Structures are given as structure tokens and as C-alpha cells.
Amino acid sequence: MQVQLHNAAELEKAGLIPGGSLYYPTIFYPPIPMYGPGDEALILDGLDFDSARRTSVYIHIPFCRSKCLYCHWMVNVDCSEEVINDYLDCLEKEITLWKKKFGVEKIQPSSMLIGGGTPTALTPKQTAKLCRILHGGFDFSQCAQIICETEPGTILGDQGLEKLRILKDNGVDRVSLGVQALDDQSLKDMGRRHSARDVMQAMGQARKVDFKSVSIDLIYGYPGCTPEKWQTTLETAVVALDVDAFQLYRLRIVPHGDKAGKVKDRFEKEPGAFPTVDEIYIMKQLGFQVAEQGGLRETSRRFFSKGPVHDSQYLQDHTDRLADVIGFGASSWSNVQGRFYLNTGESLQAYAALIHQGILPINRGKVKTEDDQQRWALTLPLKHNGVSKKQFRETTRKTVNETFPRQIANLSKYGLVVEDESFLKLTDRGIFFADEVITQFYHHDYLPFPRSCYTEGELNPFSYHSK
Ligand SMILES: C[S@@+](CC[C@H](N)C(=O)[O-])C[C@H]1O[C@@H](n2cnc3c(N)ncnc32)[C@H](O)[C@@H]1O
Numbered sequence: 144m145q146v147q148l149h150n151a152a153e154l155e156k157a158g159l160i161p162g163g164s165l166y167y168p169t170i171f172y173p174p175i176p177m178y179g180p181g182d183e184a185l186i187l188d189g190l191d192f193d194s195a196r197r198t199s200v201y202i203h204i205p206f207c208r209s210k211c212l213y214c215h216w217m218v219n220v221d222c223s224e225e226v227i228n229d230y231l232d233c234l235e236k237e238i239t240l241w242k243k244k245f246g247v248e249k250i251q252p253s254s255m256l257i258g259g260g261t262p263t264a265l266t267p268k269q270t271a272k273l274c275r276i277l278h279g280g281f282d283f284s285q286c287a288q289i290i291c292e293t294e295p296g297t298i299l300g301d302q303g304l305e306k307l308r309i310l311k312d313n314g315v316d317r318v319s320l321g322v323q324a325l326d327d328q329s330l331k332d333m334g335r336r337h338s339a340r341d342v343m344q345a346m347g348q349a350r351k352v353d354f355k356s357v358s359i360d361l362i363y364g365y366p367g368c369t370p371e372k373w374q375t376t377l378e379t380a381v382v383a384l385d386v387d388a389f390q391l392y393r394l395r396i397v398p399h400g401d402k403a404g405k406v407k408d409r410f411e412k413e414p415g416a417f418p419t420v421d422e423i424y425i426m427k428q429l430g431f432q433v434a435e436q437g438g439l440r441e442t443s444r445r446f447f448s449k450g451p452v453h454d455s456q457y458l459q460d461h462t463d464r465l466a467d468v469i470g471f472g473a474s475s476w477s478n479v480q481g482r483f484y485l486n487t488g489e490s491l492q493a494y495a496a497l498i499h500q501g502i503l504p505i506n507r508g509k510v511k512t513e514d515d516q517q518r519w520a521l522t523l524p525l526k527h528n529g530v531s532k533k534q535f536r537e538t539t540r541k542t543v544n545e546t547f548p549r550q551i552a553n554l555s556k557y558g559l560v561v562e563d564e565s566f567l568k569l570t571d572r573g574i575f576f577a578d579e580v581i582t583q584f585y586h587h588d589y590l591p592f593p594r595s596c597y598t599e600g601e602l603n604p605f606s607y608h609s610k
């Protein structure tokens with residue numbers, strides 16, 4: 144397939160793209176792992192929770208069948224039924240503690256993501272228990288969508304089908320399968336416990352249960368991944384798996400979660416085993432082209448779908464709509480009315496110990512400054528579907544143009560953003576380099592790499608210091 148690439152060399156020379164293979168995606172602003180310590184009292188005291196605000200809910204289930212080499216999240220492998228049951232009891236208590244803290248009778252999520260880890264690592268009985276806890280803890284009458292993440296090997300056979308049916312009967316309407324690769328060698332190398340054949344069967348199981356939408360996650364940039372292999376993977380996803388949506392993740396080597404994956408060590412020891420940056424750009428571009436041929440469009444960054452019903456409301460809520468997120472479970476993150484915090488991701492024991500003391504299990508976070516709020520209100524919508532100037536004004540009481548004049552002028556000059564009276568958006572070129580464009584708006588304390596990693600050009604993200 145003929146691939147048309149954007150000119151990356153010009154942007155590296157201007158200081159936009161860090162040298163080498165450095166890559167850091169914006170999942171949230173301020174970036175998730177970069178806070179100092181903080182507990183419930185420090186972060187939440189004084190917050191008068193307004194239940195009328197749009198709020199998404201995230202539920203973290205930190206159990207998996209294996210720890211993948213590239214995974215930086217807090218996960219626990221092959222836990223006993225007792226350990227998982229205790230965790231579910233703690234989760235229930237945490238929801239109750241949270242509501243008590245704010246005197247709220249019910250939380251009405253606008254969307255929910257049950258993620259992990261692997262929520263479907265639970266047994267059918269535990270899945271039913273989780274659903275009971277969720278229905279006891281939340282009012283779903285305003286909830287547009289409930290998404291559940293799965294790992295293919297955990298939804299096979301009769302038990303797998305039973306779990307999926309329980310989830311569907313309890314309102315889950317979209318499932319996302321962590322597929323990552325479609326050749327057995329890569330899957331083995333990643334430390335996954337399922338095969339490519341299992342993926343086909345898992346997809347069949349999800350289709351039997353008739354969810355509104357079934358999507359998959361794939362990773363490019365992994366050792367052994369070539370543009371040719373990646374093209375075959377994408378085509379298999381579109382044709383043989385007939386997915387409703389897929390998320391195409393560029394491999395993240397820099398840890399962004401609570402437990403650094405072994406991929407970082409591997410990269411340091413054996414950088415030549417990984418695809419080059421040029422190959423990564425080809426793979427990224429192939430993603431756009433194969434998706435388009437298969438009738439999928441990129442509706443949020445790295446997320447391609449066949450139409451709005453298949454989009455992730457959870458993703459769109461906390462990016463485009465700037466909705467709050469309340470996270471429950473070990474290592475989950477929350478953004479509640481100007482407070483940002485993380486639950487402890489140290490261990491299941493540390494999480495349970497705080498819950499048993501009647502304390503919310505928060506161990507890091509910050510009360511956001513005006514500067515944080517402005518950058519948050521800009522970066523997330525700009526990365527995805529564009530900044531509504533009205534929404535930015537209502538959120539920050541400032542205009543986009545008076546807040547970030549130099550960044551907007553520079554990025555426009557390089558054809559990375561465009562604006563009109565109502566919106567500031569990424570161009571096609573800006574979309575391709577979205578994560579690098581977004582770091583232009585980071586406060587320098589949060590930039591992921593030191594100044595020496597960027598050329599001293601107009602787009603060096605440190606050059607905005609004196610704003
Ligand atoms: C939190 S995981 C949950 C999925 C599920 N546990 C599974 O792996 O089957 C969500 C997705 O994040 C992506 N992901 C996790 N770590 C990554 C990394 N280091 N680089 C790129 N993508 C990653 C994977 O595609 C994964 O499916």
C-alpha cells in the first residue's frame with residue numbers, strides 16, 4: 144500500500160518532536176503520574192460537590208492472567224477467589240465512603256468505563272457481584288454507555304459466555320477486547336496468554352451476546368512489528384474480525400502508570416529490536432488508510448469507529464466535554480471539580496488498609512491552579528475534536544487567544560492548527576502529530592523530557608516559559 148507521510152524532519156528541527164524514539168501521549172492534563180503526595184483531607188476538604196455537573200465514572204479491576212511486558216498499570220496476576228472477593232468488598236465500601244463524604248445519595252454517571260486490569264478475569268459469580276455493587280452504588284438513569292474492557296482468553300468457553308451475558312444483562316453495551324497483535328509470536332513475546340485463534344473465538348462470543356458495539360485494541364511499535372505485518376493485522380481486524388471500532392496505540396515505553404512495565408528495560412538494553420521512528424510513522428499512517436478502506440473513521444485520537452454508536456462516550460466525556468471523572472478502585476484517577484487525585488496503586492493491601500480505616504484511598508493529587516485548569520481546558524479538547532472557544536471561556540473566564548497567543552501563532556505557521564470564531568482545531572498534519580502538538584501547551588514542570596531532548600527551534604516546548 145502506498146503511504147503518504149507528513150514532513151516530520153521539519154518539525155523535529157523546529158523543536159516540536161523530541162529526538163530519538165521518545166514519545167509521550169497526553170491521556171490527561173496535568174499528566175497522571177506527576178503529582179506529589181496528598182491524602183483525602185488535603186485534596187478533598189472544602190469541596191462542595193455539585194451533583195448537577197456532568198460526571199463519568201471509572202472502575203478499576205486490577206486483576207489479570209499475566210502481566211504484559213509493555214503494561215505500566217497496577218495489575219495483580221492469578222489471584223485467588225478470596226483476594227478478588229475482598230477487593231470487590233473494598234470497592235463497595237469505597238463507593239459508600241465517597242458518597243458519605245459529600246453527602247450524596249446517588250451518583251448519576253453520564254458514562255462508565257469498567258477497566259483494568261481485566262474485569263473479565265473475574266469468575267461469573269464475581270462478575271454478578273461486581274454488577275450488584277455497581278447497581279447498588281450508582282443511578283444509571285442518565286448513563287449513555289457502559290463499557291467493559293476484556294482480554295480474549297477470559298471470555299472463552301461457557302464461563303466466558305456466561306460472564307458476557309451477565310455484563311450485558313446489567314447494562315454493559317460496549318466491550319473492548321485487548322487484542323494487541325494478531326500473530327502468536329508477538330503475543331507470546333508481549334507476555335500475553337491468548338493466541339490469535341483465541342481472539343477470533345472471543346470475537347464470536349462477544350457477537351453471540353449481541354452487544355451494541357465490539358471494539359479491539361491494537362499496539363504498533365512493538366519489537367518484531369514491521370509495516371507489512373502491521374498492515375496485515377489491520378486488514379484482519381477490519382475484514383476477518385469485522386470490528387465496529389478499534390483503538391490503535393503506539394507503544395508507550397516511558398511509564399505512565401503505577402508499575403513500570405519491563406519494556407523500558409528492554410528498550411534500554413536492546414533499542415535496535417524496536418522499529419525505527421520512520422517505520423512507526425508508516426504504521427501510524429497505515430492505520431488511517433486501512434481504517435478508511437474498511438469504513439472506519441478516526442473520531443477521537445487513535446480511536447476509529449464505524450459511527451457514533453460505536454464511539455466511546457467515556458472518552459468523549461472527559462476530553463471533548465470536559466466532564467469530571469470519579470475513579471474507584473486501586474490506582475484509579477479522578478478529576479472532580481478542580482481537584483485531581485489518584486488512589487494508591489502501591490498494592491491491594493495498601494488500598495484495603497485505608498478503606499478499612501474509613502478513609503478514601505487517595506495518596507497523590509493536587510488542588511488545581513488556574514494555570515492547570517486553563518491547560519486542561521485546552522489540551523484535552525484540542526487533542527481530540529477541537530476546542531470550543533465558548534466552552535473554554537465558560538470554564539476558565541478567559542479567551543483561548545489571550546491565554547495561548549504564542550502557541551497558536553507558532554502552530555498555525557507550521558500548519559498544525561486552524562481556527563475560526565468558534566473553534567481551534569488540529570489540521571490533518573496536527574492530527575498526525577497530536578501528542579507532540581499538545582505538549583506545546585504543557586507547563587514546563589510537566590514536560591515529559593528534558594530540554595536537551597528538543598532542538599532549540601520555534602516549537603521547543605520550553606520556549607514558552609516566559610508566558
Ligand atoms: C488497560 S489495558 C486493558 C485491556 C486488557 N487488560 C487487555 O490487555 O487485554 C487498555 C489498553 O491499553 C493499551 N496499552 C496498555 N499499555 C500500553 C503501552 N505501554 N503502550 C501502548 N498501549 C498500551 C493496550 O492496547 C490495552 O488493550
Ligand code: SF4
Nearest residue numbers: 207210211214259260
Ligand atoms: S495489558 Fe491488559 S492484560 Fe496485559 S497486564 Fe495490562 S491490563 Fe493486564
